Amino acid sequence: SEFAIRQADTMKSLRLLLVALAVVTAVLADQPSKKDSKKDSVDKLLERTGEITHELYAFEAKLDARLDPETIQRAGSLKHRLEEIEDPTCDDHEHQCGGDDPQCVNNLLVCDGHKDCRNGEDEDDCTVPVKAGDTFDGEVVFDNCIKSDPEHITFTVDSVSTAAFFTGFPVVNVHFEAETEDDDEEREASVPARGFYSFAEHAFHISSHDNMYGLDFYGEFDGHDFDRFVGNFIRVSSDEPCARFIFHREEDEDDDDDDDDDS
Amino acid sequence: AVTTIDTQPPPRYSSSSSIIMWYLLLLVGLASAAITDPKSRRTEYHVKSQNLHLDEILEELRELEEEFDERDLEEDTKEVRMLEARISNLEAEHDPDHDHAHCEEHEAECGGDVPECVSELLFCDGVDDCNHGEDEDDDRCDPEIVHVGSSFSGIATWGACENFHPHSAVVTITAAEQNEYYPSFVRVKGILSFEEDEHTHKIKTFQLRGLYSFARHELKMGPDHGEKGHYGVKCDFNLGDNDHADCHIVLSDSRDECAHFRADRY
Numbered sequence: 407s408e409f410a411i412r413q414a415d416t417m418k419s420l421r422l423l424l425v426a427l428a429v430v431t432a433v434l435a436d437q438p439s440k441k442d443s444k445k446d447s448v449d450k451l452l453e454r455t456g457e458i459t460h461e462l463y464a465f466e467a468k469l470d471a472r473l474d475p476e477t478i479q480r481a482g483s484l485k486h487r488l489e490e491i492e493d494p495t496c497d498d499h500e501h502q503c504g505g506d507d508p509q510c511v512n513n514l515l516v517c518d519g520h521k522d523c524r525n526g527e528d529e530d531d532c533t534v535p536v537k538a539g540d541t542f543d544g545e546v547v548f549d550n551c552i553k554s555d556p557e558h559i560t561f562t563v564d565s566v567s568t569a570a571f572f573t574g575f576p577v578v579n580v581h582f583e584a585e586t587e588d589d590d591e592e593r594e595a596s597v598p599a600r601g602f603y604s605f606a607e608h609a610f611h612i613s614s615h616d617n618m619y620g621l622d623f624y625g626e627f628d629g630h631d632f633d634r635f636v637g638n639f640i641r642v643s644s645d646e647p648c649a650r651f652i653f654h655r656e657e658d659e660d661d662d663d664d665d666d667d668d669s
Numbered sequence: 670a671v672t673t674i675d676t677q678p679p680p681r682y683s684s685s686s687s688i689i690m691w692y693l694l695l696l697v698g699l700a701s702a703a704i705t706d707p708k709s710r711r712t713e714y715h716v717k718s719q720n721l722h723l724d725e726i727l728e729e730l731r732e733l734e735e736e737f738d739e740r741d742l743e744e745d746t747k748e749v750r751m752l753e754a755r756i757s758n759l760e761a762e763h764d765p766d767h768d769h770a771h772c773e774e775h776e777a778e779c780g781g782d783v784p785e786c787v788s789e790l791l792f793c794d795g796v797d798d799c800n801h802g803e804d805e806d807d808d809r810c811d812p813e814i815v816h817v818g819s820s821f822s823g824i825a826t827w828g829a830c831e832n833f834h835p836h837s838a839v840v841t842i843t844a845a846e847q848n849e850y851y852p853s854f855v856r857v858k859g860i861l862s863f864e865e866d867e868h869t870h871k872i873k874t875f876q877l878r879g880l881y882s883f884a885r886h887e888l889k890m891g892p893d894h895g896e897k898g899h900y901g902v903k904c905d906f907n908l909g910d911n912d913h914a915d916c917h918i919v920l921s922d923s924r925d926e927c928a929h930f931r932a933d934r935y
Contacts, residue, residue: 444709444712444713447713447716448712448716451716451719451720451723454720454723455723458723458726458727458730461727461730462730465730465733465734465737468737469737484749484752484753484756487756487760488756490760491756491759491760545783545800546783547783547784547785634782652782652783654782
């Protein structure tokens with residue numbers, strides 16, 4: 407019987423041994439797969455992170471499309487055209503604060519460093535939209551007073567200076583250039599002139615200097631698009647526009663010159 | 670050396686089995702240690718918590734998107750185009766320097782940023798006449814606008830000529846031909862029909878012929894040869910696209926306006 411017990415014992419221990427071995431091999435076999443599954447789960451995590459990042463970017467792009475400054479500027483320009491058609495809401499020498507709460511303030515108070523509009527609009531945007539060196543190319547609309555009958559006139563800003571005590575009207579020095587083709591010779595005329603920029607009207611007032619042939623120049627931005635303005639030459643004697651050019655900002659020289667200029 | 674309380678020497682047979690038991694214990698210990706390796710458990714825990722973070726971020730993103738969609742009014746480019754067209758039409762009428770921007774008869778606006786007038790006969794002839802070639806613009810010179818079978822209809826309001834109630838009027842193009850030597854216009858034939866009575870549903874139809882001018886975006890038709898009708902039609906495609914027009918029914922001889930309708934292509 408002892409033998410039987412011993413047998414049973416041995417059998418038991420052998421069986422246990424087998425089980426233990428099985429467990430160990432299972433665990434050992436499990437080791438690499440465990441490593442794999444670890445790698446898998448981390449990979450999945452990275453993949454998910456990538457997907458969510460992608461979604462976030464897509465959402466951000468949707469938001470940016472709403473805030474696109476170019477679209478806002480185009481809408482503003484369209485609004486300006488409407489306002490031009492409507493009757494003026496303020497007197498000649500007044501500025502419309504705009505917004506939901508219309509209010510007129512004198513042009514002299516715009517950008518003087520002191521809020522005069524209830525909504526503060528008159529002090530919102532007081533950076534001169536041009537700097538020294540900026541060049542605009544003007545294309546003729548009609549012209550009854552410029553001697554050489556040019557198709558194009560170039561408007562170049564030479565300097566902009568703001569007086570500390572009169573900030574609403576920075577002084578600008580500019581010069582106009584025109585190429586003219588006579589039958590036999592090409593001539594280039596350059597005329598320096600000076601005047602001021604008015605924040606209230608988004609416009610240049612260039613005064614009739616001796617060398618401006620008795621012409622004033624009034625160049626008006628629409629207040630939203632500062633790459634284009636309408637320039638009128640005005641006969642001082644009659645106060646009538648006698649020539650009009652549409653001016654477009656020329657890209658910097660060092661930029662890629664890929665605008666379709668057919669000069 | 671294991672000290673046992675049992676002073677008796679252990680029976681021999683059990684020594685092997687006890688060794689086996691020890692082995693067993695050792696192995697089981699090893700195995701369990703392997704299973705519950707703290708490092709791998711920590712990794713699992715990290716992965717889980719990162720996944721939870723991601724879930725949270727995703728949920729926040731979904732909420733934001735929902736909020737955005739509630740406020741989102743798609744910018745309808747077509748609507749913007751029509752608004753621009755309406756403003757342009759008003760500008761043309763309103764322009765204080767009318768004399769400068771407005772073109773002579775038989776001339777038309779190039780339509781670029783810089784106002785410019787070019788003879789109607791030079792539009793869509795394959796040669797750039799406007800400074801920036803707007804006269805040869807593909808959209809402008811698309812004869813599809815009056816392709817055969819085009820139909821424009823709207824509710825005509827009669828102000829003169831007839832005592833009709835407002836009813837639908839239809840202009841249908843039945844023939845269109847663009848002569849290669851005269852490309853600025855498309856010669857068209859068409860039918861104008863309108864109801865004259867809402868009870869009898871009696872319909873009047875008129876055979877018309879005329880021209881579509883690319884320069885003016887304008888369709889003008891009068892009575893066809895041998896037709897007795899005295900009505901003509903003038904449609905202005907000045908609403909920003911090729912599918913909407915401002916149409917008038919006119920007396921063909923005096924050009925007096927009889928009725929007006931906002932026509933949509935269908």
